[in-house]
Amino acid sequence: MILIGIIGPIYSGKRTIADWLKREHEFTERRPFFLLLAVDAELRVRYERWKHSENKENFNDFMDQNDKNWNEIRKIMYMADFIITNSSEKADLYKYLNDLDITNPVRLRPDYDTYFMNLADLVASRTNCIKRKVGCVLVKDSRVIATGYNGTARGLKNCNEGNCESCSQEDGGKSSTCKCLHAEENALLEVGRENKDCILYCNT
Numbered sequence: 001m002i003l004i005g006i007i008g009p010i011y012s013g014k015r016t017i018a019d020w021l022k023r024e025h026e027f028t029e030r031r032p033f034f035l036l037l038a039v040d041a042e043l044r045v046r047y048e049r050w051k052h053s054e055n056k057e058n059f060n061d062f063m064d065q066n067d068k069n070w071n072e073i074r075k076i077m078y079m080a081d082f083i084i085t086n087s088s089e090k091a092d093l094y095k096y097l098n099d100l101d102i103t104n105p106v107r108l109r110p111d112y113d114t115y116f117m118n119l120a121d122l123v124a125s126r127t128n129c130i131k132r133k134v135g136c137v138l139v140k141d142s143r144v145i146a147t148g149y150n151g152t153a154r155g156l157k158n159c160n161e162g163n164c165e166s167c168s169q170e171d172g173g174k175s176s177t178c179k180c181l182h183a184e185e186n187a188l189l190e191v192g193r194e195n196k197d198c199i200l201y202c203n204t
């Protein structure tokens with residue numbers, strides 16, 4: 001099902017999709033196969049459109065209305081999975097949406113490669129290295145066997161606590177003197193010798 005709505009009339013008391021989203025945002029966040037798309041435009045373009053639809057000219061009036069609604073609009077925009085900037089005609093927007101293939105099943109439910117690469121990004125967020133942010137996931141039969149991120153070895157003072165002089169250098173230091181273990185190294189240390197024939201996903 002595709003719902004199309006505009007945010008504008010919410011503030012003039014009419015019920016809109018934006019109205020519904022505000023009330024039901026928990027539903028939309030948890031619901032699988034639901035994508036929220038926000039369409040924005042550059043300020044100058046929005047001003048031109050406002051002049052046309054409101055039959056007004058005064059830029060300050062436009063900005064007053066813009067600023068009055070800004071926080072509410074921003075909240076809804078942040079909920080969106082995609083934000084598209086459309087500073088052109090409606091026909092161009094529809095063509096762009098068509099080309100985007102938004103309802104492609106892979107977008108709604110990632111395939112395994114996308115899923116494990118997304119996991120590698122998540123794993124990377126735990127790095128303690130101040131120079132690089134790397135995550136690695138080892139997979140066998142579509143199941144995660146081990147993960148690893150880069151950083152100084154377990155039990156040592158962390159890189160982000162000043163333990164790696166090399167990473168602290170302005171020019172990034174030499175990799176030969178770096179104390180940080182690679183994400184792949186940590187994942188392989190974790191997996192041990194028994195698990196052969198894994199697929200390694202790494203985000204660098």
Ligand SMILES: Nc1ccn([C@H]2C[C@H](O)[C@@H](COP(=O)(O)O)O2)c(=O)n1
Pocket residue numbers: 126128147148149150151152153154155158181186187
């Ligand atoms: N799940 C984990 C836990 C730790 N590591 C590695 C990353 C660092 O080299 C080291 C210490 O990490 P910390 O405990 O300070 O976050 O152990 C890993 O790769 N995966």
